[in-house]
Amino acid sequence: MRRTHPRAGEMDHIDCWVFDLDNTLYCSRKYDLFPEMGVKMGTYIEQFLGISADEAAVLRARFSEDYGTTLRGMMMEHRIPPTEFLDFVHDLDLDQIRPEPALDAAIAALPGRKVVFTNATVKYAIDVMDRLGVGHHFDVVFDVAAADYIPKPQMSAYDQFFRATKVAPKRAIFFEDMARNLAPAAQSGMTTVWVENERLNAGPTPSCDHVHYIAEDLTGWLQAAALAR
Ligand SMILES: [Mg+2]
DSSP states (O other): OBOSOOOTTTTTTOOEEEEOOTTTTSOTTTOOHHHHHHHHHHHHHHHHHTOOHHHHHHHHHHHHHHHSSHHHHHHHHHOOOHHHHHHHHTOOOOTTOOOOHHHHHHHHTSOSEEEEEOSSOHHHHHHHHHHHTOGGGOSEEEOTTTTTTOOTTSHHHHHHHHHHHOOOGGGEEEEESSGGGHHHHHHHTOEEEEEGGGHHHHOSOOOOTTOOEEESSHHHHHHHHHHTO
8 A cells, every 4th residue: 555646657557547436536525415415315214214313324324334335225125216216315416516627637648548436326427527527538437227236345346347348457447435445446456546535534544455555636646647657
């Protein structure tokens, strides 16, 4: 694990740049969409199951641990319709998101394909990326529906991602704010970068072999990656 920018030559084998969406392509310090989404997930569970907010919070924590996401837990244990849940929780006010010209330029300078791999939906991802001004770089958004609603960090989501997108893991690099989602990526042969936003909510830096680099700032890291070629 290296808290530095890539050195000359280290990115030469990379021909595909894979990005998570939430808290990776935008920073949670700027746009705090995730807590808002969490509130909506809680509301959905309360209404669907007729339980209290506290009970819903306990369920969400367990679902995250046991299944990776709230959606997966609700599907497995309560048979909810996934599209209804996803539409409800992603109905957020995105007007706060402003263009990020520096990020746009940094992505443009990277040689090769750019792909998004998200536990959210294609529609939401495109809405967010278009507001950031970076959507035109990406030829595929692989979402949780494309993975048959099996989320990261479950390995089968990655297997389906590689099959559907034809991304070659050994020539791809994956940027994620949730360190646990990098474990299957590294196991598959991808180079991994932990975008440090998660630390705000999740305590100390994880020390783990599946994180190859730490990026304190995504744009700065990508600029250095382009220069390292
Ligand atoms: Mg994320």
